[in-house]
Amino acid sequence: AQTIHQWPVAEIKAVGSPLSLGCTIKGKSSPNLYWYWQATGGTLQQLFYSITVGQVESVVQLNLSASRPKDDQFILSTEKLLLSHSGFYLCAWKDWGATYEQYFGPGTRLTVL
Amino acid sequence: QQKVQQSPESLSVPEGGMASLNCTSSDRNFQYFWWYRQHSGEGPKALMSIFSDGDKKEGRFTAHLNKASLHVSLHIRDSQPSDSALYFCAASEQYNNNRIFFGDGTQLVVKP
Numbered sequence: 001a002q003t004i005h006q007w008p009v010a011e012i013k014a015v016g017s018p019l020s021l022g023c024t025i026k027g028k029s030s031p032n033l034y035w036y037w038q039a040t041g042g043t044l045q046q047l048f049y050s051i052t053v054g055q056v057e058s059v060v061q062l063n064l065s066a067s068r069p070k071d072d073q074f075i076l077s078t079e080k081l082l083l084s085h086s087g088f089y090l091c092a093w094k095d096w097g098a099t100y101e102q103y104f105g106p107g108t109r110l111t112v113l
Numbered sequence: 114q115q116k117v118q119q120s121p122e123s124l125s126v127p128e129g130g131m132a133s134l135n136c137t138s139s140d141r142n143f144q145y146f147w148w149y150r151q152h153s154g155e156g157p158k159a160l161m162s163i164f165s166d167g168d169k170k171e172g173r174f175t176a177h178l179n180k181a182s183l184h185v186s187l188h189i190r191d192s193q194p195s196d197s198a199l200y201f202c203a204a205s206e207q208y209n210n211n212r213i214f215f216g217d218g219t220q221l222v223v224k225p
Contacts, residue, residue: 032211043115044157044201044215051211059212090156100208101147104156 002027004105006091012111013081021076021108023091031093033074034102035066038088050074086112116140117204119216127224132192134219136202138183143204143214146178146185151199151218160200161187164208192223 003026013019025031035047048066050056056066063082067075074091088109092102118137126132136146145164149157163169163176163185170176175188189196202216 034211034213041199041218041220043217044203046213046215049211057211092156094211096209099147099159099162100145101159101162102149102203102213104158107154107156 002093002103004091004093004103006089006105006108008108009106010109010111012113015083015112016080019076019078019081019085019110021089021110023074023076023105025072025074025093028072028093030071032096033068034092034094035074035076036090036092036104037062038090038107040087042087044090047076081112083112086110115217116143116214117202117216119200119202119219121219122217123220123222125222125224126192128192128194130192130223132189132196132221132223134187134189134200134202134221136185136187136204136216138185138204140204140206140214141183142206143183144180145205145208145210146176147203148174148176148185148187149201149203149215150196151201153198157201162208189221192221194223194225197221197223 005024007022034049036044046059050068090107091105120135148160151157161176163178173190178185199218
């Protein structure tokens, strides 16, 4: 069975400080991976997606960057946090079976002060 | 402009009742739709996919798609308090497209 793990569970950071969020997928070979941002109670905004190691596509510009250093790992980062970066960050992978649905991780809650 | 619109924003139904959620796309290229459910503090989970016109039933959940009007709905029969959650409609041009657009969600509350 596939499992998706995100770290950390939650972060409280200061404006201007750096950030690194991680996502690991186990039990799935060469998954398509996605990063989403969600304001509290809000919609899911797709940020990045990656179809293979070393290749990342940006969907929106939010002063964030993403990398895929390994087949099962997706990293979201920035050198300088803004207040607007606060929210819930979700990593997901896509199933290429009959439903093509996405499977989301448990998320990371980020508070920028 | 939001490409996927959902209504209502919030919905309250009694336990055992029927909940009906709506989703409309403003982009005629969107032909593939999904419904996701998110409980507070968790990641969303897929409920159903629907790619063809008509109804698709899975247990207490029935989705209906009308591609001509770009409208998809989700009906929850015999609603349970555990169904209380934020429901999202998602759409894409192709089932295998990496760009997926989510609506703003409908907050469903099922009252015991």
